[in-house]
Amino acid sequence: MCGISGVLFHTEASQMVDTMVKVQHHRGPDATRKFVSEDKTAALGFNRLSIIDLSEQGKQPMYSEDKRYVLVFNGEVYNYKELKSELQFTYSFKSQTDSEVVLAAWMQWGEKCLDKLIGMFAFAIWDTASQTLFAARDRFGVKPFYFSVSNKSFRFASEIKALWASGIEQKKQDQVWANYFCYGTYGLPHQTFWEQIEQLPAGHFLTYSLPEGAKIKKWYTFEENISTLIAQHKEDITATYEALLIESINLRFRSEVPVGFNISGGLDSSTLLALVNKCFPHSPIEAYTFYTGDSRYDELEWVEPMIAQTGNPLHKCKLTVDEIPALLQKVSYYQDEPFGGIPTLAYAKIFEQAQENGTKVLLDGQGMDEAWAGYDYYHNDTAFNVQGVTSSPYHIAVLSDEFKELAIVEKYASPFDNRVMNLQYRDLFYTKIPRALRFNDRISMMYSTELREPFLDHRLVELAFSRPYTEKYHDGNTKWMLRKLVHSYLGSAISLAPKRAMQTPQREWLANELKPLVIESIDKLDNTSYFKKGKLLSEYIGFCTNPAQSVNIWQYISLAQYI
Structure with a gap:
């Protein structure tokens, strides 16, 4: 995980990128480099957080052998070893990095290479010959990609603040803020809270050249994949799903630096704990959890007994109320946009401790609820309320009339003939997952720590999403097939426990x-x-x-x- 940036078709591109890499230093403190074109009108910047191939061979920007293509890559492609074996006969590799595999794959297959990548990524490839940029973002948008087009110049970065540093004015997008206060939304997939700055939606790629301008196209065909799986309708996918769970964990432990994981007392992180120990029974992986000292909300009473059974070293990270004003200011700077609340500040304590301990990579359990329809509102009539709250928490009477009038109810695609699946789709691509992934990326990167999401492996999400409703909900139990599967790992006390929202005082x-x-x-x-x-x-x-x-x-x- 790193920071990428770039400026194209601007006479001050090199100087702009210098300022951009400075403000993204936290994303990659191990090395900083840039590419500048011969005519000085194109520059790409890179902040490196070394995870795979710690040698100089892994440095970026990375060049094709003929120097025509220049790559900056943020994220991890977990199946890079398998892809490298496939590409080794047509490409001469010089490093052990996944980033070089991405460059080789793109040169071999073009945009079709994206379908082959298993992982989280945002990358850009500059074609020095055709003066064209190709950029892509992973299926669910785990890794960020922000951009701005101004007077035909194109700028991109991993964080909004880098675009501000390049000279983009920091001006609020009033309509997005109005929706935030009236409806609690955080913008559509292409939007940000700031004018002149957009984001590349998850599962899309972008090309930019002077003749054509910016062209954005969807590459991840989630809906088609789901329809195919439904048509196949395999009666029992339990063994297949369990094997994919284990493979997903193993892939996300590909690292040359220490890996740990985050845990709460819920079903999903308990499943993560069990699978980590199944995959690595003789290597006690370090676990991290947060608490506030308020027994009404803390989950230590569930976490500690589980950890006592497995023997994993547990780091308990406490958030105190006295820390909040200073931590709020710091986190807000790194987020660049509003975030969910004090639970995000508590989550920051985990990454702070991990950084102190030298744990450079952490895993968490994000994604199971959206894939398996785990929230209660999927199964009742509160789908458009917040966490099932029946009265609106948004008090619009305090808003000025002019500001309120800017708010527009966001419309989301509903590609399925099924209410629950459309709600899951909304949460995966418009609301919960995009919001959580943005919070988590900035929080982890704030402490130069890589966060990996094994349960957001697209193969797992698609398989769970496509299952019949009876496997998602049964006799008052959400995530029914998952609960049955993990019963042998966790026992009924955890596998059948009701869902608890992660809360703080x-x-x-x-x-x-x-x-x-x-x-x-x-x-x-x-x-x-x-x-x-x-x-x-x-x-x-x-x-x-x-x-x-x-x-x-x-x-x-x-x-x-x-x-």
Whole structure:
């Protein structure tokens, strides 16, 4: 995992990339390099976090043998060894890196190479002869790719702040912010919270040249893959799915640096714990979990007994309320956009500890709920509420009339003749997964740590997604087939336990210890055009009297970080 950046068709491309790699240093502190074209109008930058092939042979930007193609690559292609064996007869490899395999694969197969890649990635290849850029993003958007087109020049980066550093004005996209406050959304797949800056949607590739401009095309045919699997309709895929789970774990342990994993007390991370120990029974892999010291929300009472049985070293990472103001400011800088709340700050403590311990790669259990329809709202009538909350947590009465009018209800594709599958599709490609992956990428990279998502292996997601509803929900149990599969690993106490949302004492802290932080945030916002003057303070006083839902209070704090 690294940082990539580039500027094309601009006379100051080299200087711009210099500033971009500086602000992305945290994404790759091991090395910084750049490519500059002969005419000085194109430059690519790279910040390296060394995970595979730690030698100088793994340096980027990486060049084809004839120097025509220049690659900058962020992420991991886990099946690079298998692809390398396939390509070795037509390409002379000089390194042991997955990035060189990506370059060779693209030269051999063009855009079709993307279908062969198993992993998380965002990369760009500059064709020095045709003056054309090719860029692509992985199937679910684990790795970021932001870009801006201005006066025919093209700029891209792993983080928004790098584009600002190149000279793009930091100006809010009011309509995206209006939707955030009215509906709790974080923008459509191509949008950001900032004007002039877009993101390449997950599962898409982009080409850019002066004659053609930017052309974006979808390459990941998720819907077609699901239809094919449904048509095949294999009666029992339990053994196939379990084998894929194990393969996915093994692939994500391909690393030349220490690997650990994150754990909570839920089914998904318990499954991760069990599979890690099945794959590596004689190597106790280090585990990380966070807690706040509030027994109403902490999951140590579930985590510690599980770890006691497996013997994995456990690092317990505590978030205290006193840390929050400073940590909020720091995390907001690295996020560049609003994030979900105090649980994200607590998650940051894990990566801080991992960095101190020298654990350079962590795994987590993201993706099972979306693949297996694990949320309760899939199975009742609260699909358009937040986490099943029946009354809206968004209090639009505090918003100015002009600002409210900017909000538009986002429309999501519904490609299936099935309500639950369309909700899963929404969460995978529009709402939950894009949001969580952005939070997690910035949090992990903030501490120069690579986060891998074994349960977002596209083969696992597709197989689970395509299964009949009876395998997703049975007698009040969500993720039914998964629960049956892992029963032999975990026992019924865990495999049949009801889903628990990952929580922190956010409501209590915002109403009490963090009151000065909230008041300071409200003071910043009171004179903006987004809110009716004086309404935010009244809203907060009411919240302190009855702190039932804190989503809107956190939104005010989030916006205040960018004022």
